[in-house]
Amino acid sequence: MLDLAFVRSPLPHASIIAINTNVARKAPEVVAVYTAEDLNIPAHHSFMAVSEACARPPLAVGKVRFVGDIVAAVVATSRAAASDAAELVEVDYDPLPVVVDPEDALAPGAPAQFDELGTNLAAGIRSAPDDDPLADAEVVVRARIENQRVAVVPMEGNAIVVLPGAPGDAHELTAYVSAQNGARMAGADGQVVRPLAPQSIRVIAPHVDGGFGGKAGIVAEHSIAITAALTLGQPLKWVETRSENLIGMPHGRAQVQYVELELRQIGYDVAVALTNATPVGAFRGAGRPEASALLERIMDMAAVTLDLDPAEIRRRNFLGPEQFPYQTVVGTRYDSGNYAVALDEALRLADYPALGAEQARRRAAGSRTSLGIGLASYVEITAGGGAREWGSVTVHPDGTATASVGTSGHGQGHPTSFAMLVSDKLGIPLESRPRATAKTPTPGGNRRQSSPHCRSEAAARSWRLSTSSNRIRQLRLKRYLYRAQSLDPACRTGNLRCRCGDPTNDVRQVTMGASRPTPRHVRLTRSLLSSVRTPDWLSQ
Amino acid sequence: MTDAADEHRITVTVNGEPHAVEVEPRLLLVHLLREGLRLTGTHIGCDTTNCGACTVLYDGTPVKSCTMLAVQADGHEITTVEGLGSLSELDPVQEGFTIEHGLQCGFCTPGMMLTAKALITNNPNPSEEDVRWGLSGNLCRCTGYQNIVKAVLWAAAKQHGHVAETNGQGTTVSGRT
Numbered sequence: 100m101l102d103l104a105f106v107r108s109p110l111p112h113a114s115i116i117a118i119n120t121n122v123a124r125k126a127p128e129v130v131a132v133y134t135a136e137d138l139n140i141p142a143h144h145s146f147m148a149v150s151e152a153c154a155r156p157p158l159a160v161g162k163v164r165f166v167g168d169i170v171a172a173v174v175a176t177s178r179a180a181a182s183d184a185a186e187l188v189e190v191d192y193d194p195l196p197v198v199v200d201p202e203d204a205l206a207p208g209a210p211a212q213f214d215e216l217g218t219n220l221a222a223g224i225r226s227a228p229d230d231d232p233l234a235d236a237e238v239v240v241r242a243r244i245e246n247q248r249v250a251v252v253p254m255e256g257n258a259i260v261v262l263p264g265a266p267g268d269a270h271e272l273t274a275y276v277s278a279q280n281g282a283r284m285a286g287a288d289g290q291v292v293r294p295l296a297p298q299s300i301r302v303i304a305p306h307v308d309g310g311f312g313g314k315a316g317i318v319a320e321h322s323i324a325i326t327a328a329l330t331l332g333q334p335l336k337w338v339e340t341r342s343e344n345l346i347g348m349p350h351g352r353a354q355v356q357y358v359e360l361e362l363r364q365i366g367y368d369v370a371v372a373l374t375n376a377t378p379v380g381a382f383r384g385a386g387r388p389e390a391s392a393l394l395e396r397i398m399d400m401a402a403v404t405l406d407l408d409p410a411e412i413r414r415r416n417f418l419g420p421e422q423f424p425y426q427t428v429v430g431t432r433y434d435s436g437n438y439a440v441a442l443d444e445a446l447r448l449a450d451y452p453a454l455g456a457e458q459a460r461r462r463a464a465g466s467r468t469s470l471g472i473g474l475a476s477y478v479e480i481t482a483g484g485g486a487r488e489w490g491s492v493t494v495h496p497d498g499t500a501t502a503s504v505g506t507s508g509h510g511q512g513h514p515t516s517f518a519m520l521v522s523d524k525l526g527i528p529l530e531s532r533p534r535a536t537a538k539t540p541t542p543g544g545n546r547r548q549s550s551p552h553c554r555s556e557a558a559a560r561s562w563r564l565s566t567s568s569n570r571i572r573q574l575r576l577k578r579y580l581y582r583a584q585s586l587d588p589a590c591r592t593g594n595l596r597c598r599c600g601d602p603t604n605d606v607r608q609v610t611m612g613a614s615r616p617t618p619r620h621v622r623l624t625r626s627l628l629s630s631v632r633t634p635d636w637l638s639q
Numbered sequence: 640m641t642d643a644a645d646e647h648r649i650t651v652t653v654n655g656e657p658h659a660v661e662v663e664p665r666l667l668l669v670h671l672l673r674e675g676l677r678l679t680g681t682h683i684g685c686d687t688t689n690c691g692a693c694t695v696l697y698d699g700t701p702v703k704s705c706t707m708l709a710v711q712a713d714g715h716e717i718t719t720v721e722g723l724g725s726l727s728e729l730d731p732v733q734e735g736f737t738i739e740h741g742l743q744c745g746f747c748t749p750g751m752m753l754t755a756k757a758l759i760t761n762n763p764n765p766s767e768e769d770v771r772w773g774l775s776g777n778l779c780r781c782t783g784y785q786n787i788v789k790a791v792l793w794a795a796a797k798q799h800g801h802v803a804e805t806n807g808q809g810t811t812v813s814g815r816t
């Protein structure tokens with residue numbers, strides 16, 4: 100299989116004067132060297148577009164915008180040869196002024212990242228100008244809070260294997276990707292790598308070793324790998340190095356937050372600035388931790404200003420149970436809640452008064468180990484964003500089953516959770532290892548803590564559907580079981596039961612329990628079991 | 640960038656099986672294991688000898704196989720995670736990681752387990768601090784280490800048939816072999 104290596108910019112901001120690939124092209128084992136004009140991949144976003152005008156050209160066009168921006172791609176017959184040849188690509192840069200701080204980026208005269216945009220403000224939103232939330236305010240608390248930039252660093256970096264389909268194959272392209280969100284990638288591939296229709300793309304995200312938000316979309320490296328493989332018509336792989344990962348994988352957080360809180364309302368003014376640092380993407384909670392940190396901090400500051408206990412200021416500002424359903428100023432609808440009860444219970448469990456006393460004691464004693472007490476009241480939105488999922492369960496002739504869902508496990512324990520669920524529904528013991536894998540028929544993937552909710556429901560419903568809509572097959576199965584029992588008394592009942600409740604519908608015992616399975620036995624079992632194969636219920 | 644004349648012939652015993660292979664002088668041990676011998680249980684997590692995902696046993700001593708040339712393994716014995724136990728007969732370390740939930744994504748786990756194996760072989764009754772110090776060359780992004788430490792204490796107890804001491808946060812297990 101061919102290997103891909105990238106030539107990356109060592110400068111944060113520079114015009115590209117020339118790229119000379121002649122020497123690299125002639126290096127041993129090199130198959131191709133590509134720059135932007137060779138592959139013509141349209142500029143695209145990773146997975147969420149803050150501004151349509153700021154799409155990233157996967158291979159830099161005209162200039163580079165951060166250390167790690169990709170200038171050229173080298174394909175060779177081994178990884179070592181590709182890396183060696185990447186060092187032979189000569190790029191002539193003309194450095195441009197650099198801005199890495201988002202506040203500096205918004206200052207007048209800051210070096211523009213996208214000249215055609217004329218500003219580094221990629222997007223922004225603020226509360227309506229005529230409704231000044233601070234008018235008539237008695238107490239206003241203000242803060243500037245930095246939520247620092249972090250690298251995502253899953254222990255396994257990005258990796259992709261691209262297999263172009265042969266003529267007549269069901270798929271024009273199959274990609275194995277270390278991705279949180281294989282299905283979303285398939286859709287994105289279809290848009291990015293024209294002219295492929297999403298149905299002709301198959302993305303498989305097998306066991307993924309850590310995502311943390313960093314593997315949520317189609318990145319520049321993916322679209323280059325896919326286009327290169329399709330151009331060459333040959334399988335190709337790219338495995339990110341850690342050094343590449345640290346500069347190339349979108350970073351997290353990197354926010355400077357200005358907050359003004361008047362104790363009845365909060366005003367908002369959000370700006371997204373373009374800088375010469377690595378682009379920022381999702382990271383562990385994807386925006387909610389940053390928003391929560393801001394709110395909790397400003398509430399604590401308000402508590403100090405008003406000389407209130409941090410728990411008390413929260414309690415006073417909670418929505419009461421009678422206020423639901425409630426729509427917030429930014430439009431979010433909350434259906435129900437009783438937050439004071441939850442807070443009181445948390446305080447009771449933590450023995451809040453005792454913690455406070457201990458804190459006071461240490462302060463009075465001048466202890467070197469101080470005790471911090473943090474309070475946070477947060478409502479998590481789960482399975483948001485359309486909550487659709489795909490699931491299928493296939494029962495195999497050996498009595499085991501495979502569940503396929505639209506998400507991959509990458510450390511959360513999904514394969515175990517789904518296997519337990521399938522085990523529970525089908526009565527197949529967990530030791531026979533029901534398997535869960537991620538494939539791509541419909542959008543899904545892991546995001547917003549949704550997997551256990553949507554996917555387990557999808558896996559569970561697949562089985563219900565397969566059983567309830569297959570009455571006739573159940574009858575056939577029963578008839579077969581009856582026959583099987585008369586053939587071999589070892590075919591007992593007990594394990595895998597149909598939902599009809601008839602304990603004689605025991606698939607596992609039929610297949611596994613027969614002490615002398617005859618060829619006919621096996622054939623019949625196969626045909627019956629294949630008939631309970633579940634349709635892709637949500638993709639219809 | 641090399642031709643066959645540059646290749647070295649070496650013999651390495653991996654998981655008890657001798658392999659005679661021709662390697663480029665610059666080939667790293669981890670690449671020999673993963674690509675040459677297809678033992679992909681050994682992972683690569685960095686380029687800087689920081690993470691320990693690539694840890695294997697070299698004559699019983701844990702080494703970072705990304706930081707050793709394949710030619711240095713000539714005439715030596717290597718144990719990878721594939722040689723630690725089998726599905727039907729798990730090594731106590733593997734059992735410990737299962738029982739104490741010592742992994743999430745599992746990427747760091749092979750390296751952790753081989754480091755742990757050497758640790759508990761050399762120190763049959765490690766304290767929690769011994770374990771933390773012993774694993775300090777292996778990084779994990781997911782777990783926060785708590786359960787990895789418990790897993791290793793569990794394994795030590797199991798391998799040596801005594802009761803694991805923990806600092807009160809862990810489970811106390813009696814090991815039986």
Ligand code: FES
Pocket residue numbers: 682683684685686687688689690691692693694703704705706
């Ligand atoms: S791969 Fe990270 S230390 Fe070897």
Ligand code: FES
Pocket residue numbers: 254308309510741742743744745746747748778779780781782
């Ligand atoms: S379990 Fe994921 S890195 Fe350790």
